[in-house]
Amino acid sequence: MNNMKQKKIFSISALVVIAFIILIGGAFYLTLWAEATATEESEISAVLKREERTVFDPVLPSEHVSLPEDFRFHPNYQHEWWNYFAKLQDQDGHVYNVQWSYFRVAIDERDTRGWQNPQLFISHIVISRGSHIWREQRVARGGIGQAGMSNRPFRLWIDNWYWRALGTTPFPGQLEISTDTFGLELNTTTNGPFVVNGDKGFQVKHALLSVSSFSFSAPFLNVKGTITLNGQSISVTGSAWTQKEWGSGLIGEDQQGWDWLVFNLDDGRALTVSRYRQNGQVPHLFGTLSTRSGTVFNLTEKDFSITPMQVTSLANGRRMPLQWIVNVPKHGINLTTRISKSDMWQPFLIPYWEGPILASGSNEAWGFMQLTGY
Template structure:
């Protein structure tokens, strides 16, 4: 039974902005003679000048860790669960979004430090599980004069790679940053009043491509999709600081990368996204897009990664993610009512899990859109064997429908 615990909230909202105001950028061309992801998208650019996410994208790394200026929206999304030697457990979310304001051809026509082409937005949240405290902050800056950056790989277009020490920053807003080392590891650095992160993330798996034929379809129609990959099992070390006390930590993290221009359709009001590291060495990601009737639609999808790294794409027919009635938490800030106990099932895999929030109140109450993103634990069975899992759950559209991804 999921029993709510009282949560102490520490929120700081700096220049409030919607939950998903995302960006735009270009992909570099693939090898000569091949149709690159960028070329495939440009072949059907709309009249507004932005590329669409179309089938045939060929992912290249480390290129695709960097920005994609041809597209209007983009994010670097990291979640993780870590432990200190003292036994304390923490969950964290660190995200940098970019929302394109001017398409590439317009960007090239104007060269000025005063003119901005994108809006950078950051979210950083930390869950102190034993202390029952939830910290979060939002940052939005204009992005001019080095306030924020989304450099191209190797520099280019007037931008440097912004190397700092052994890291190359992929995206940053002030002193918040996600970086990439020459060895292929990632770094995450962020701080807010009462909480800070300084983490190193080492991949234990190759990048996992979500969806089919290079796209993750979100609604009907060409281009209503994203290019979407995950780094699902990142060995994590570093330091978490809470109320001035720094503690070394270890654990696992998950990085999601998406870029797109259009995604949601009019009838879709939000989604539920779940990522889990299972005790048998498997990794699971599922998301369900919800309609106005609250039901999951046909574009819900997921990915199952086996202990050996084998990847299976999941359609909406392959899984169910169902809230357990009577286990909800109501936000006094947004009025949203969020399920905090779920049943996840993959019938063909004989996999059944109960997913429960470690704290009921892990809502980022922002203006004008609030959402719930927090640490979850899970337990259940796969066939006759028992399983445990840790991960993250995101719930959107419970305190108002999302509109930004339809634009």
């Protein structure tokens, strides 16, 4: 009799959990597809703002990024985000751009296993070649083995998508993505130093000190592997850029969104610049310039300017500044960007414009751009 009662209680609990997941998933997908009327503030802020009733570790200036230790999972913080950008070529010179993101957000601060685990995992993959684009998204709950991270050896996964390595860091490592229509297997190795952003990894992202994060990047990466498109396996080689960021509450109360551009310059330097926009205030600017020898320059609004030059209307009605001038006078950098494809709006659970860019001027450069809040 007790077993029957336990089974009945378990069944009711399971149904409640499933109903909750369906409700949350439905809300996400309503946001996802209601592009014509939804505002970016509700799409981005609803996920990245810190809830007052939750308690996560604060991002403090007294704490610093330590490598390789901080390749690990940071469950005490609300958010954790990996970005991987790659520019690849096949033997015929055709260019393939790869964008992969792996995002973790905690619904609350509980440390529980199973279906009550509060961690939500989201991963996106986008491959573009000329006017063609392939993309897919995976969403999973933590605590049930469907998604997660291990450190020894290093492994990120969601369903049958993996980043795995033999050691405790991602490099050398392999990104393996398989979908019903396309896939890839990319082996990535370092070709230069890791770069710690901000003040030893502590990066202010808002005029208020309370909105900050920890971050570091690997802008000097070599890639070799295969991309499978339309049933054809294509050997590719090229370069890549990876960034990891974590914190608690990455969006301020009045924040509209951000503009983030990363570049690999033809002289071997790597540049990243960000412009965080908020209502009633001038944008907050920050960036990092790094070299293969290990020299790192942290950039503030006094060191550079980033100016939108052209606004483009997308097919979904959004208007985006897709051309920019980036000027870093002290370091002799003046770049005018251009996009490869304008319609790179990514209609994911966390939606934004993201795609490859090229730049010319003081240097020739390739890179990627991410725009939110428009």
